Amino acid sequence: KLLKSTARKMVELILSDSDFVAAIGVGTTARYLTCNGLLQRAEIAVKNRLTAVIDQFQPSGTSNWTQGIRMAFQSYEMSEEAELSAGCRRVLVIFTDETSQDLDLPQKVITQYDPKRKVRVYVFSFKRNEGLFQDKLSKLACL
Numbered sequence: 001k002l003l004k005s006t007a008r009k010m011v012e013l014i015l016s017d018s019d020f021v022a023a024i025g026v027g028t029t030a031r032y033l034t035c036n037g038l039l040q041r042a043e044i045a046v047k048n049r050l051t052a053v054i055d056q057f058q059p060s061g062t063s064n065w066t067q068g069i070r071m072a073f074q075s076y077e078m079s080e081e082a083e084l085s086a087g088c089r090r091v092l093v094i095f096t097d098e099t100s101q102d103l104d105l106p107q108k109v110i111t112q113y114d115p116k117r118k119v120r121v122y123v124f125s126f127k128r129n130e131g132l133f134q135d136k137l138s139k140l141a142c143l
Helices: 003-014 044-056 063-081 104-113 131-141
Strands: 025-027 030-032 090-096 119-125
Touching: 003 044, 003 090, 025 063, 030 063, 063 090, 063 104, 104 119
Parallel strands: 090 119
Antiparallel strands: 025 030
């Protein structure tokens, strides 16, 4: 409940009409939630659709972060080719309630797609994370 509330607030309060957005739901597989992979201008109708999708999203156990992160970068690339981007900052926001995800491969995917580190990664974790997972989560957020 807290995870969905935080995601909704981010959509409602942080995204403006000049931003472009896409949402990817990640469970055992990843899928686009709001579009066909292209970024959309964060106008009111898109933001309303996005908050409705967030409300309806149901987690499905473990998350295939690697597939979701790959799809996010592909979305950036497709949207840039279609000129559906503001052309400035790129942000990858991850909301998770997992504590046992292997984060080595997602880090490699981010490094592969973003070697110059133009994309800022934000990770919102909604479970208490300790030890090795916490260290890897912190490294992922610092990429």
